Amino acid sequence: MKKSLLALAAMSALASAAHAQSSVTLFGIIDSGFTYTNNNGGHSSWQATESNEQGSRWGLRGTEDLGGGLKAVFQLENGFSALTGALKQGGRMFGRQAWLGLASDQYGTLTVGRQYNSLQVFVAPLQVGGSTALTAYATHPLDNDNINNTYRTDNAVKYTTLSYGGFQAEAMYAFSNSGSFAVNRAYSFGAGYVNGPVSLGAAYVRLTNPAFRGDTVGAIPSDNFYSASTMPFLATAETVQQWGAGGTYAIGPATIGLLYTGSLFGNPARGSLFSGATGSAGGTGSVRFENGEASLRFKFTPALMAAIGETYTHATQGAGSGNYWQTSAGVQYFLSKRTDVYLNGFYQKTSKHLHAWIEAIGAPSTTDTQVAAVMGIRHKF
Template sequence: MKRLLLAFAALGTFTGAAQAQSSVTLYGIVDAGYVYANNIGGSKLYEATGGALQADRWGLRGTEDLGGGLKAVFVLENGFSVFTGKLSQGGDEFGRQAYVGLSNQFGTVTVGRQYDSVVDYTGTLEVGAQWATYLGAHPGDLDNMNNTLRANNSIKFTSSNYSGIKFGGLYSLGGVAGQFNRNQIFSGGVGYVQGPLRLDAAYLNVKNPNYSFFGNNSTSSATGSNMTGSTVYSGYASAKTQQVIAAGGAYTFGAATVGATYSNTQFKDLGQTGLTGATGQTTAGSAKFHNAELNFKYQLTPALLLGAAYDYTKGYGVNDAKYHQGILGADYFVSTRTDFYVDAVYQHASGTDSTGHTAVADINGLSPSSTSNQVAAVVGIRHKF
């Protein structure tokens, strides 16, 4: 009996030591609200919406100390709808993120389904990722700054912080036999933070974006168009390459922060992917967009944040669509984990859109207006755990 008790005591000591060297954290966000839009195909809209300020999610994050400064890390993150309970990201169980890797004093290497460098570096400078909800994202989120899309089959490096400088890159294997470049994704970025100043830049290149980027969920089409979310880009599913160059910065003085972003998005070599039969597809040339955003936020009190922003999108190449967008918002924190928010967005469109028709207003996350103008507002509550 003594031997048995000693064995259990030794086992308990070993288990405690192992637990001290590793950890697993359950975390998540529950965000619920209501949207009003003055024109969706000619009619008013009143709609419940989940994840307006931040997408609903739960996840597991873990680390294990392997000794010598080396750690194993992992993240499994699920997206869902708070109003229906359905899985997001096309029904994938861990559609937001799923990766494992190693970390040391120089940085972290991970493999799995991950965010690209535009999201990691310039994305959080856009107001849609701050206080303006997905309605305030750039039209159609065409530059992915609002993190609509992920990269499957990817290898990613993120550096440690070197006197305020961080950098990294991602490469996603296409996985098509005999066609090494097909469906591949690569990106890189760099960021600098020093005192009140922040600067970021990133590059993203996606081969066959209709399948590798927009169509990388379990319910995606293997032959048809997966780029149906917005008239801003839905006519460009036949593009051979999508390229994004993005930069941004912010400066904080006192309770105020002024920020700006710029992106150039190109859908190159239209008609080169073999996509046929998709309605409204442009099949020659390249579509290009400039996007510039100027934003401002003010911490009126420790609990109340006010924000305003203007965004301008200009198409060129095979289209000449223009989108002017203004956003106002407020975010009130009743605790460090719970806040209430309200935002309003106005968009005006002109020119010819990706489908070859007269451009209509098409605020991100909504269906298009029947006219050149669209107004939307959202009110909601967010809780983090």
């Protein structure tokens, strides 16, 4: 009897040790609400909308201690519609992220799979829309800098350094997986610094022949990129460069932020920013955007947060040029640590030859202004 008890105790100890060395966490977000738009393709509209503050998702993340300061790490993250239950990101099972790697206490982390690029990692959280007091509608026109995650990167190998006094850097390369090494490949690099009230970030991204002729196996799959039907001047570019830098600084309950991003869509096969869905008259050829943003976030209480941001975007294509001005404001109230409600308002005005089109609204305005209001609820688990 004594031997049996000792054996049972030993087995229990081993099971506890194995459990302590590895872990898997289930997590997720559900976000849905309503959106009013004064001019959505020529008509005012009320719509049931979802993924307003953050994309609805569920996922698994895990680690296994391999000993000697080395761990196996992974993350599988699914995106779905909270209104219909349908898969997002082109119907992928784990369309938001799917990667596996090794993390070392001495040398940093190496991961392989479908991942976010350096601009999304280090710069996107600094935008006013990244505060979550404001919805995705607060990001920049047409998501030209991809900080609203229009696309993710497949076939990617990423190295991330350890954090040294709040400083961290990464570099990523994504393979084309085609017969031509240079077709539909991507790379990025960036760095960030977080220390006390200060957060800084900067990054650069370059894509070569993204979504090449309907390619679905390269670094940027054609079904998870800018829409060729509505924005061929972005979707059919031979090269894409995107860059940015910014920072936030917290002063008591207030956080101020400044951000600059830019993008260059080289030699699109067809389409003009200043014709069709987004405008009339203007140039052809490569499209360049420059975005400047100033923001203020304020915590009135631990449960009540507000944010306001002003964004200016200058766009050029050949002889054509135009501007977007957008004001975004909103409040967020936490009913608990995991559940909050929000109310946001947006106003955008453009210069001549451009139609207003607030990011994430279903269709552009038929005029040079657009107004939207969003309300909803978000729950984290």
